[in-house]
Amino acid sequence: MQRDHFPLMHYLTILFFVLSISSLATAQQTQSYISRGSSLTPTKTSSWLSKSGLYAFGFYQRGNGYSVGVFLAGIPEKTVVWTANRNVPPVSGNATLLLTDADVRLVLQTEQDQDTDIADISQTASYASMLDTGNFVLYNSDGDIIWQSFAYPTDNLLPTQILPAPNELFSSLSLTDQSTGIFFLRMQRDGNLVLYPIGNPIPEYAYWQSETYDMGDKGSLNLDLDGRLYILNATGFTSKNLTHECLEDREPYIC
Template identity: 60%
Template sequence: MAIATTLIFFLVILSASLHLHTNTVQAQQRRQSNITLGSTLTPTTNSSWLSVSGLYAFGFYPEGNGYAVGVFLAGILEKTVVWTANRDNAPVPSNATLVLTSDGRLVLQQPQSQDTDIENLTQPASYASMLDSGNFVLYNSDHNIIWQSFDHPTDTILPGQILLAGHELFSRASETNYSTGIFRLSMQQDGHLVQYPVSAPSYTAPYSYWASGTNMYGDNCSLHLDGDGHLYMLNATGTTNIKNLSDAEPTKEEKMYRMTIDVDGIFRVYSLRRTLDPKEKWSIWWNSSFDKCDPKGLCGLNGFCISNDTEAECRCLPGFVSVDPSSWAFGCVRNFIAESCKIKNGDSNTKYYKMSSLENTIWEDDSYSVLQLSSRKECEDACLQDCNCEAALFKDQQCKKQRLPLRFGRRLLSDSNVALIKVGESFSPNTEGVPTRSDNPPKKPKKELRLDILIIGVSLLVFSLMMLAISVFDVSTEKVACCIAAYVF
């Protein structure tokens, strides 16, 4: 009896274990939708492969005048792209095709164009899957991952995704252009997480604008984001938390999170409530900086940033105008024609140029000459007398001569630095660093009476009267000439 009871108990436990295992496998399968070899996508029909829940999708999305390929949120109205393939390639037309080929390659095909591989595989894929985590994955015949989008982030990391040492995130070019922008977030090999402008001549401390302060932890540190909004860094072994950037969000609501380096150069953690409302929008849970003028190079070459409440405003140097007001990253250019340097026998350059000042602004120090001068006026004169000098920075009796362009400018009221800019003599600057234009159009010059033109006109009139008299009244030429001469003189 005891043996029978024990046997029945064992069979019940075994049955429950098998049932639990079956449910676990089925649940895992429900979270993964396999894409078989030969599957295709086109931008206008069957444009994406969805994850099982329909939250994420891999495929075509509209960009510019065509389409790009990437991973994006499909379950909400707000367009949110979290990964882009070949992001600096031009958008593709509506007749492009994305194929998981029979030989295990993921290829973008365009008519009359060479096929483009979405990824570089070391072995052929047997199938693919768009996971509910936002990770697009390719597998081999042994069901091992041979490539995944999580290993190649563009501007975003998602929960469960890791930014490893030696990897970087790059901002996108604009809110609607997902190509590489002007800012980078670098997980350096020395354990430091640092932000730089892409235009920096070197990726060293003087050109950074945000840093984690963890360079003492050495190689192979990494950046992690958890499913509760917790952003943090681990040491090389992956066991010790060396830096908390954002805390976990204390909420009972079910939310999803992402960390993105934005167009403005600041990286943020965003949260989104998981609801049935497709109109739900992302909200900011954490910022790397609250001062939007912190990112160096935001306003481009010869432009500078002004903090306006919580917003950043870009302006140009005196004598310069924006290349493209819709994208300040292109910077500013002169709005006058620069004269050639004309200084002879000690004659000053003031005949062609004047100096315009810009108070409380800081710039990259790329000076080619530094003078100890007691006044701003002396610094201005020194720049005017120097053909190579196009600007000068004056502070604490130091006059630093600069060549254009000026970079990384911002207004900082706590700094006494003055930028002195050489501009055309006809330019009239104002105090805000933008050109002043008169609202009144120039008056047209008065026309002067020309004596030579008057004489020619009278002569033609006299000749016409002579011909008329001869033909109509049959008067001799001599008589007509005498009469007209008597009248004129």
């Protein structure tokens, strides 16, 4: 049963990236290439920037240690928008993030000589790039994408990013702890976008739902550069404009 007293946009503030920065992102896939053998450390060169400097991929401080992710580097507040291995404890300042030169993998090396793969890839990567869209990408020797952070969203949906069925977004514990929180948003195969508490993914416990049904597994949640959040159906038509719905219904809630 839908609980109307929990408005959609109230919970989207937990799950989604602040829409006001969407105008800063560019629709063009401008690139900054990262070659094999490149590395990062938390206390020296800690991140790889996108071409405009808006986004960065690398280490960010998390508690008393460091985690790896994508964050906004072009504003004073370092806002994390994607985290690798989000439920793994932070590492120390002696860790190294490396795009290896031999088998070419993206790995996190710790002082215990343990390598953790950041990207699960079946092909050899030739180079990487931090795009101005906030997407971190690995390419093969033909220039084809073999892995991208956009395909593995955590708690945010960035402008131009798509959440296809049956993918999910999981809230973070807090603004400073990106571990998995207590809510998740699922783009279901029936076309319905539903917000659940973790552990109770059944309709009776849903906090909110879009009530867009019968779209099959081709439905998707989309966020445009202008901040418009909407659901597309299998034929590519807008099934529901969620931002418009919220703006029309400001009372008694402020979206």
